[in-house]
Amino acid sequence: MEEVDVEPSTTLIPSAGFHRKHLGFEWGPGDLLVYETNYKLQGPRSAGSPFVHIVRRDEDICSPILRKLFNESHLIFVGLQKIKEDIPSKNKKSQFVSISKNYRSVIRACMEELQQNVSILLAIELIWNLCEVLFIDTAPAGSLLLHLLDWVRLHKSDVDARAREVLQSDSPAQHQSYWDVVRNTKKKLKSHHMTPLTLELVTFIKHCHYTYCRTQTLTEFEVKWRHWHEECDRCLQENTFASNRHLETICKILVGDEDTLLEQKELLSTWYHFLVTRLLFTHPTIKPPDLHYYAQSSMNMFLGPRASPEPLDIILLSAFEFDLHQVIKDCSIALNNWWFVAHLTDLLDHCKLLQSHNLHFGSNLREFLVLEYASGLFTHHSLWQLAVDYFDHCPEFGRVYLELQIERVPLDTERKAIKVLRICEDRQMSEQVRSICKIMAKRALRNNRLGSALSWSIRAKDAAFATLISERFLQDYSNKGSFTDLDLLDNLGPAMLLSDRLTFLGKYREFHRLYGEKRFSEAARLLLSLMTAKIAPRSLWMTLLTDALPLLEQKEVIFSVDQTYELMSCLEDCFSSVFQDEDIESTKTELLRLALARNLTMAIVKEGTIET
């Protein structure tokens, strides 16, 4: 089949193109911003108020009913991917068929809920069902037609039901199915004089239902049918029913006379119904490879010379021709949403049908379509989570597509951010994790939520930012005299080691806690180590030494002799290198010197005393 090049559709932008020559644009999440502009940067100044237009593709992704379709088909999709490779193919086939039926029932469920605009879903289900019949649930030899009969019957009643609702037709005769015709003719036959032939006719019509084929072998049936067909033909040739027009018509139908069948166009209503009917009476045991010839001719005969086939007709024709590739291609063009082609192609690929049709790009086509579908989902504020599973099952590009798109999910709330993070963490997308945490940390810092900023920085493993925030904490402490976010600081754990400043902050808070719990000697040891292990920045040593004062002024001796000596040397270090402003600090320094000296005395005495 030739490449059908579809002309791209044009969308008109209101109030544009009158003064200005150009349309500017900007890609957005799921949409395109368009505005009037002039790239030549000259031209008359406009006094009007320019608009920015938001342009979207026609996808009905926002409809709540279709959302149900997306949600439920997502479950089916994931289930399909999990079918193991090593199951015997017979079992696999039945599983695939059941999955195909699941998809179709989801479509039908949506049709039930949608009151209008079901035509697309109807068409989709029709095509899917045909593909299932022809490709997935492949019939044993000779019974292809039976399955096609089922297919037509199911959809005829569909169309009738819809048509009835929509058109509110008052003439029931208009909606009689082909079987009704048969039933009617049976009645008419009964009312006539029963010749042996008419009796046979009646019998045959009775048995014309699909069930009987299953009780005989193919060859038996073929022989019987051929004999019967010849009989009918002979009757017509001999003008046996010349007297009775109805019987003659019936006979002609049974022989498969195309013109007569075409006279029943209204009852048949579609060319594929005509096709199946025609085959029923001329080639009931038709084999798949022969189908396409009859399909093409049936379509031409039914539509006539003036009518041109609709896209749906072309798709069905391609299916009858077993040209899967063409079916997928035409569906991609005709439908606005990738849902159908993505899921159907995925299923066909699992059935290994794309390869068997000799397409070199079998799995690439599947992946291409699934990626398209999932990318479309990603722009939706809640459906994006479904898309993640689809990307997971695209081995070549799924991961990189996910990485690109998940970064763009707006982090409106902490909860949403954590949801996104979990998805990234589960897939070891470390750069995305870091980036998202950094964005959250930065946002928290801008809003002065230091605790939140710190915990996000820790999660981002961003040492530099953690240092920055720790400094802010310490600044706050020296301004207010107390710490905020105690819960966080007390439970830092090993995360403390992310940055030196953070370690200091954590340990410093720990010192305060120990002091509050009156565990003075532990507090003292910690305080000293903060200085001697150089964890504390020099700028804060004075603060730390001042913190030591209350410990020095306790009744009992807390700092040992050695510790006191160390404290003294720290003080001298401090004094000599850090301070220029001696006046302000001199009182404090004197106080400290005094306290240290006193402590030293008491400590020496204590350590020199022998306990008896």
Added chain:
Amino acid sequence: MFVAKSIAADHKDLIHDVSYDFHGRRMATCSSDQSVKVWDKGDDGEWHCTASWKTHSGSVWRVTWAHPEFGQVLASCSFDRTAAVWEEIVGESNDKQRGQSHWIKRTTLVDSRTSVTDVKFAPKHMGLMLTTCSADGVVRIYEAPDVMNLSQWSLQHEISCKLSCSCISWNPSSSRAHPPMIAVGSDDSNVTYSGKVQIYEYNENTRKYAKAETLMTVTDPVHDIAFAPNLGRSFHVLAIATKDVRIFKLIPMRRESANSSGPTKFEVQVMAQFDSHNSQVWRVSWNITSTLLASSGDDGCVRLWKANYMDNWKCTGILRGDGSPVNGSGHAAALSAVGVPAAAQMVVGAASAGRKKAQLMPG
């Protein structure tokens, strides 16, 4: 496609650029009226103007957002020969109630002697770096070494392109497989230097940018260029807006010796060429996944280009003005509901002409 919404941007003159932020929740517009406006998308899906201020003393050509890792930061460039960096500061609570925010200027970059035609932030893995290009033919790369202090920017590189520059594009790839790369387009009509697209690459050893490639086949003025997002490919894809739309494939060639120090050599192929605009093309831009390219031309149309799985490119949609004059109340079907604050300035457009109905009907 259809017009879902129309926002009255309320600029007093032509809009030259519109830019979405990284998450698509904020938008910045700039205009010949010398101002920049910032719009926020509310929880209700409606756009509200939260800031509007004068940024330059000439037409503002481009506005762009920094990556949110660096906070809420904008850069703008103008005919007044400067580029500027703006940061949003968290305002007082009554500002928040009124839905307004404040942006303050962090720095003005005054090195250019002519109109600054483009301003872009480098990919975030390079730090906070801003790039400008000017009609004086120089590309300037600035860096803010301390991301907490945006008033300090240093000029790190000056690349002299010898031709008046109109556009720049950074290769967004952060892969370690190749060094930072920037493409520069020129709209100079000079015929001596015929290649109007130059590609520069950063050299770790010299710590300078060196020219890696000139696309000699692009001889007409170039108005826009755009690297496509990388998607883990080994080659680079570059779209160019010139007398037509052209997409190039740049394949890095293997280095001859292990320690060759020059820039990467590329094999250059044309992936696609579209002349449907039948006229000058002024803008090209890729969507996030690089599956769609949009272009805008002298024919007043925006065209969308897509490649199928066989890498065959086709136009999949056209946007065009309907030619009707601007009419304040005329075109909108309904105003938004009562209760929208006056500052919102929004007109909800009807789902209008051009809605493509699905063509499938049961037979």
